[in-house]
Amino acid sequence: MEKQLLHITVNNEYRELYINPKRLLVEVLRDDLALTGTKRGCNTGACGACTVMLNGVPVKSCSVLAMQADGAEVATVEGLAEGGKLSLLQRSFLDHGAFQCGFCTPGMLMSATALLKEIKKPTKDQIKEAIHGNLCRCTGYNSIIRAVRAVAEGEYKERG
Ligand code: FES
Ligand code: FES
Structure with a gap:
């Protein structure tokens, strides 16, 4: 072709x-x-x-x-990382142990990043909905959802 x-x-x-x-x-x-x-x-x-x-x-x-x-x-x-600095969500994933093997992590991060661009403070249900097409076979979803919520709740700030 x-x-x-x-x-x-x-x-x-x-x-x-x-x-x-x-x-x-x-x-x-x-x-x-x-x-x-x-x-x-x-x-x-x-x-x-x-x-x-x-x-x-x-x-x-x-x-x-x-x-x-x-x-x-x-x-x-x-x-996602700009100028060598991880995004807020990437930092939160690290802090919350939101991955183990990491295979699902890039996809999770992209779905969650898109959500946070659209909705600044998503509810737990909105987070679940946003990542419902992303399967994780090891971490369990609770820590992933906690990591997204922490960013949504303003627990992470840009570093200067
Ligand atoms: S590799 Fe694309 S959805 Fe699984
Ligand atoms: S961390 Fe292994 S599949 Fe999600």
């Missing part, structure tokens, strides 16, 4: 690359752009490990063709 030119902005960096139009967004992120923070688990849209933001909306990148992101802005977990 003839390759097509993909124009995409990932973590605020504009990229152009020729790809087979059948390739998935998760493949291009991981294999072409070396952004391996985005995980590939089930590959069927069920686990959420591959969650990224597409124009600010969380999507499962194993369920999106890369060409569907042509001209779009994509944010991955690598873009």
Whole structure:
């Protein structure tokens, strides 16, 4: 199949690359752009490990063709830390032990980051709803929810 030119902005960096139009967004992120923070688990849209933001909306990148992101802005977990500083949510995940193996963590962080951008102080139910498509097989969800709530409750501040 003839390759097509993909124009995409990932973590605020504009990229152009020729790809087979059948390739998935998760493949291009991981294999072409070396952004391996985005995980590939089930590959069927069920686990959420591959969650990224597409124009600010969380999507499962194993369920999106890369060409569907042509001209779009994509944010991955690598873009959360700015200038070497972890985001508030990343710090809270660390402090609350909100991961063990960490496989689900990038997807969880992207879903929760999108939630906090939309709703500053989400309720527990809203947090549960936001991460309901992200499966964790080890930590248990309580510590993840606590970590998100701590940020929502203003327990974390930007460091100067
Ligand atoms: S790898 Fe995409 S949802 Fe599981
Ligand atoms: S921390 Fe292992 S899957 Fe969530």
